[in-house]
Amino acid sequence: MANVVLRDVRKTYPGGVDAIKGVSFEVADGALCVLVGPSGCGKSTLLRMVAGLETITGGTIDIGGRVVNDVEPADRDIAMVFQNYALYPHMSVYDNMAYGLRNRGATKTEIDARVREAAQILEIGPMLDRKPKQLSGGQRQRVAMGRAIVRHPKVFLFDEPLSNLDAKLRIAMRVEISKLQRRLKTTSIYVTHDQLEAMTLADMLVVMNGGAVEQIGHPLDVYKAPATTFVAAFIGAPPMNLWPLSAAEAAALAGAGAGDGGAILGVRPEDFAVSSDATPPGGLALELTVEAVELVGPEIFVYGRRTDGGTGPTGELIVRIPGQSAPDIGNRLRVVVPRGKLHLFSADGRRRMTIS
Template structure:
């Protein structure tokens, strides 16, 4: 096992494009770290820098107490799992898993021991003589993981390994990866654009945007106290409702809080209740119901506010202007077109500076 520490890591491409802008992250021994963010945020570039597949423009990458900036990928004691599996189609499962060990000159008896142990852990024993074309997508991904496991590296690196799988298989493989990591207790860094995947896998979550780290921490802590409006809207599905505190309707309800300094109010969909009452110190908003989504155990109510300028844009996937989402348990919901009032208590309010870069205590 090994710590992985990134100190002010930067990557600038020819022409001056700055892909990674001074990233600092510390991944402890045996921790599962997930880098999450939208496409183009730099997460895969950062992972490739740790692997040695991209050069480092500035800063240091430390693996197990050793600065590896100038060390070749093969000598970093890491193993990488890619999203496209990268299996040799003409080789059996056994030979795919053994290939890297043979290239290193390992004795065949030791190779056999390692491959069979990895196959047992991954439930691939009965498939060792099959070719990749005879396997399902999930089985191929397990073979790719097995090829990494047999190397017994200090660090596992995963580059969106589940993105090519269907939704049901992704859930199953997500559970398998986490169980395997806990069993092996190997330091792991995992890249994904899927915030649900990130939340369920991570010990430590790194939210990235535009080549920078927006927030680092425990997934639930980040969900409960996002540091910026970007994090607030990216982590959580549906996203947090964000609105300006300018309107007197909102500002008067926030009297006694940091509303004087806040420019943006955030409320998660599940923290609203449909009620005629305004909670003391909380916020209540009138809505017109525009759409209803019943998904079984819960229902999403989409409502509109009268003034579109009260909405605050945060990310490309944010809510349309003026729209509020309310998540309620069960299937009972108001009719489309109904006028309702929703409220949230003070403890569930999130306040941010006008530029969205600073969280304020509500």
């Protein structure tokens, strides 16, 4: 096993297009790091640079104490799992898993032991004689992971491996990957655009946007204290409610640290509470007109607009309430949030501010 260290890694394509803009972070030995962000943010490009499939314009990539900028992919001691499985259709499951080891000159005894060990871990032992066309999507992905496991690499790289599976199977495979990674304790970097997948898998979350890193941290820390409004809106479903504050309103929350440009206030949908009681000290109270309601199992998502005539948000707000009784469309709803649940950002959304 090994740690992976990226130092000021950059990728500039011909014509001056900056795909990766000076990314730096370290993945600890045995940790699972998830790169998450919208399409086009650079996460897959960064993963391919770690794998050696994309050249590096600047910076260094270190795997296990060795700079690998100029090392061929086959010599980096990594194994990659793609979203399209990339299995040989004419080979059995056994041969698909053994193929890479044979190319590296492993003995028949060693190959057989590694393949059967991986098959047992992935619970595909009875399928070793089957061809890929005889397998389900989830089984094929297990074979693709098995092909990586038999290598005993220093690092696993996952490039959106679950994107071709249906929703139910994605959840099941997500759990399996998490259990597998913790059992093998192999350093892993995992790319996804699905923030729920990222939150549930990661030991370390790297949120990317426009080729740069917005925030790095443990998933719950990122969720509870997003560093920017981009992170606040991207991590969480439904997203955080955000609206601008005037300079005076910002000063009331942040004091002298607010500056003169105003600020942006954020509230998670679950942090609102439906209440007719007095506003919590230093907190917030709003009245909404209900425009839409979503029933999601034990929860209700209420979409509404502020109708109490006060300053603050005038667009759509989202409130999550326990799924007991849904309000009717057109009804008015009073919601409150305590001061400790408010999030404050600079007017440009690039900096988290402290509420005094």
